[in-house]
Amino acid sequence: MRYFAAMKEVQYAYEQLYDFTVAVFSRMGCPETHAHTAAQVLLSADLRGIDSHGIARLSGYVRLWEAGRVNPQPHIDVVHETPSTAVIDGDAGLGLVVAPAAMRIAMEKARQVGTGWVSVSNSNHFGIAGYHAMLALEEDMIGIAMTNASALVAPTFSIERMLGTNPIAVAIPAGSQPPFVADMATTTAANGKLELLQRKSEDAPYGWVQDKEGNASVNAHELKQGGSLLPLGSDRDHGSHKGYALGSIVDIFSAVLSGASYGPWAPPFPAYVPISENMPGKGLGHFFGAMRIDAFRTAETFKKHMDQWIGRFREATPAHAGQKVLIPGDPERETEAIRKVEGVPVAASVKEELHALARKLSLTAHLFSL
């Protein structure tokens, strides 16, 4: 919330944004259930404070559909499976729809044999990874979600964009404590953080980006000038080879295992960016895992220990006055509680895009509420 104080913005009730988003996906030709799922997944980003991945991207999805790169009525097929695994072809559907379907298959496998692992090809941007991982919490499972993405990140020692920000999410149930939910790009900073700085005309810290020649840079606009994002760790001395390895593992699990396009060939989200020729696979790839807690020990015992784990970490001695140790998922959950009541802040520029979208898709009834 703090970041937005300096920027012009509008506050919407979640329901307003939800109704509009469902209307947009319906106008694209999505079946009603798909439109609702897609809206719920997309807007979970806005609720949880990851504003770069929510309603701000709605126009982008529409442009992908206009470019013929999103199939609004996909037949999501299981291409291959074993008792604990499946490979899914998303039929160029919205990742927002394909991903929860794939996660449900992983959970069904976990019900049967303890764990389920699903690699997905031929998909698109799936929103926030955390949403899909958290589906597992409903059934006392650990949920894992990852995806590859448009190449913006240079490996250690390189200036070439070879990997996406390739996030990993892991959701772990607890008892009286809220769940542990990590959801992180495998870069030092996600692209959305740069976009915030751009709107505020502020510099980035060193270590987030490099310029096109591989020099350290604080320019938040560096990606538009041929620069690249840096893997978690920023430089070799600070472990960037580990961030590069993590991003690579996400790419391989999501795309090489499934038959999607990987590395620099991953299809870009902006519809105006041409797709590479000679793609090695189909669309974007995702990877999902579900592990039933009671495939290891009783859920009751596990949750008791998770409560103790979380409680002990909350009590860890702070470094400085006013600081406290957070549990992964704390900031997003707090933001969600606030935004469900107070509404979702939307940047003025995004509001303009939504109005343009309403006019283009003849959804002008929504203009009154937006």
Next chain:
Amino acid sequence: MRYFAAMKEVQYAYEQLYDFTVAVFSRMGCPETHAHTAAQVLLSADLRGIDSHGIARLSGYVRLWEAGRVNPQPHIDVVHETPSTAVIDGDAGLGLVVAPAAMRIAMEKARQVGTGWVSVSNSNHFGIAGYHAMLALEEDMIGIAMTNASALVAPTFSIERMLGTNPIAVAIPAGSQPPFVADMATTTAANGKLELLQRKSEDAPYGWVQDKEGNASVNAHELKQGGSLLPLGSDRDHGSHKGYALGSIVDIFSAVLSGASYGPWAPPFPAYVPISENMPGKGLGHFFGAMRIDAFRTAETFKKHMDQWIGRFREATPAHAGQKVLIPGDPERETEAIRKVEGVPVAASVKEELHALARKLSLTAHLFSL
């Protein structure tokens, strides 16, 4: 190798170190097959250039045995299982023996149902994670290994040591290219890197450690003065909350899922450090995964694409003259090829420890070769 140039050291043939290590574990009372397995796992670290985790730790294992904290003749039991999972009680055995046994169980489950996932309690330090993950490569599987460890790492915003360096290893087969093998501590730098700097009386880069008050520090001896290692990312601006989350996930998968001791309660490797009272579980914990490639697509197709992936990344434009993009596992494999021929360098101080060990355990016949 470069790092050692400034230090006094001795070069041993691998076979010399191997025979001595087997003799030491046998003298501890390990059955012959266990002694051989433990020696092979331990020395794989020296071969691969991770000198902090190899022969340099042999005396430490002996001290744990003397303190009654290692059972040389463990009954490694499956406590609970489903078709794709198992929980193993290591019976306080050497992690060097318990870990490969658990990984073999994960692989057997993968043979049956596509993937296998094993969480282990009541174990000890297991050497390098990469060794165990790489076992899966023999059978065209992806291997995953992780472990918790003595608390040396402070979470973001804290000065208290709450987590170990908690490594993650992932080994992925390729075809004509060598396999992809990532093996990384979830800290900016592993403790072994600090030990090297200590021996050379050099400073660490900022971002590796903090002092006991949470201030940035370059002192390589900071851990002895109440300081702590920092999670991958180093500080909040550079993503340390992600390194903290990764280390936490390793801790939870390895210890909360299995019933081992977690977080600050993880038993320390140095035998002279007392174990916490009111431990929440038994011993150290590990977590292993094996995924059969052909549970997703044919191994042949997968390997063809891995070769393309690896080949493309090797060709990524370097940032500066003389640099090239490495594939995870490249440096360790190159070191192994050299050391198998030229021998393993051992620091003079470690040589003295090995001689003391030979005298203590009446293995003086080995003194001639060591």
